Amino acid sequence: MIRELDIHLPLRKAGKTEACRKAAAQKLAISPKRIQGMRLLKESIDARRRPICKQLRYLVAVDEALPAAEELVCHYPPVPAEARRVIIVGSGPGGLFAALRCLELGLKPIILERGKDVSARRFDLQPINCQGYVVEDSNYCFGEGGAGTFSDGKLFTRATKRGPVMEIYKTFVAHGAAPEIMTDAHPHIGSNKLPNIIRAMRHSILNAGGEVHFGARVNGLLKSADGKKLCGVRTADGRAWEGNAVILATGHSARDVYRMLHAEGVQLERKPFAVGVRIEHPQALIDAAQYHLRPGEVRPQELPAARYTLATKIRERGVHSFCMCPGGFIVPAATENDEVVVNGMSLSRRNSPFANSGFVVTVEPEDTDLYLPEHGMLSGIAYQKALEIATSQAGGGMQKAPAQRVLDFLAGRVSDTLPRTSYHPGITAWDLNALLPESVCTRMREGLQFFNRKLRGFAGEDALLIGCETRTSSPVRIPRDAATLQHPQLAGLFPCGEGAGYAGGIVSAALDGRRCAEAVLAAVTC
Secondary structure (H helix, E strand, O other): OEEEEEEEEEHHHHOOHHHHHHHHHHHHOOOHHHEEEEEEEEEEEEOOOOOOEEEEEEEEEEOOOOOOOOOOOOOOOOOOOOOOEEEEEOOOHHHHHHHHHHHHOOOEEEEEEOOOOHHHHHHOHHHHHHHOOOOOOOOOOOOOOOHHHHOOOEOOOOOOOOOOHHHHHHHHHHOOOOHHHHOEOOOEOOOOOHHHHHHHHHHHHHHOOOEEEEOOOEEEEEEOOOOOEEEEEEEOOOOEEEOOEEEEOOOOOOHHHHHHHHHOOOOOEEOOEEEEEEEEEEHHHHHHHHHOOOOOOOOOOOOOOOOOOOEEEEOOEEEEEEEEEOOEEEEEOOOOOOOOOEEEEEOOOOOOOEEEEEEEEEEOHHHHHHHHHHHHHHHHHHHHHHHHHHHHHHHOOOOOEEEEEHHHHHHOOOOOOOOOOOOOOOEEEOOHHHOOOHHHHHHHHHHHHHHHHHOOOOOOOOOEEEEEEOOOOOOEEOOOOOOOOOOOOOEOEEEOHHHHOOOOOHHHHHHHHHHHHHHHHHHHOO
């Protein structure tokens, strides 16, 4: 008999093989000797119980051997000589997984990435962190691996209906990720480990005959004579790249690409996004609230740094946490030198003394109508940009960010003192009520008080707000046909991932990349 089985065990027993075997046998009402093998399928923390438990799902073999586990290898078939060429713009998760799927389908992927390879990209983070200078084509948003490379590597997703989530996890493991991401209920990789995994994916693409080109910023389209089909793209260095299809997976911060499409007459749409701040707490405060620790009690080492997800709706606008980074850091995510944007990241061990999260409010397209006459469908980008410039000016330059204690934000006063922070470029005391739109601030104030009732200390004296978080998602959607995934106006253009408005994280973007590759195959072979 082979069956799946859920068991609960206290933390001190959950990691011990014999304890798990005995618990499984007890639940099955059999002798432990009859269990010939167990394989962990999923684990999660259950902090509602006392003592805190782990909920474990095992594949259990009774009276017979457990089937061998699947061997995960990163081997892709060589590109056939006659393979159709697929131009993929961007090497984030959407672009990389599109390329890997192309290889599996017998297509030749050619990735064009505006930034640098992941190794060189690391060196370009030093100027923005230490000198306040943005390398505009190589930063936390642009470069191999995309924005997710230096943003914790969270893989948890609710997009299970969009495609085979486990295949995404398996691909990461085959390229060097820890196998635990396939069993953890809230998996993450960590910004220190993702670069090697991304590099291994590139090697898989190259070894199979695909191409990856860095410093290749796309600034034009190659169209058919009648203007109805996309035949390739141009890059800023003057090169033309022809292909049978173009997968556009540029991420949510490639504003020049949106402007290029707009100038080329390609149809775009406005969509909702969100803006706000990063909220930072001592990690110990979040641990105490989430694990119900007694005053002075330290989080047991068997427990990971605690996380949270908070969401509500206030006067028809969502107010929610975003990209929560337990044991993490706040980082500067600007892509131009006249702006300040903040984001979060954490390393695999999540051992920073700080916890941070985006704390944001939904912005609907009509909220950006002020910019509509001049910017048209790019009004949301203009809204973001204006806020980012104002944030830079409030911080005082050099990527310093305006900041305020939560209690002072609620009281409408500038903070006399600011606590320690993980944000390396530095912070400047400022009243964020005077920086963010009032429609955002009023909802933030109500949201803080509401969330404080759910998570003790969320709006307390140790909470710090740092502005501004503006790149939660793209304010622009590039439309596509629901069946073919091609742009309805321009055949051969396959909008993909976060930048096109069809994903909201690493896994959903990767799934969308796979779908686009499959749609390309259907289009070029019909």
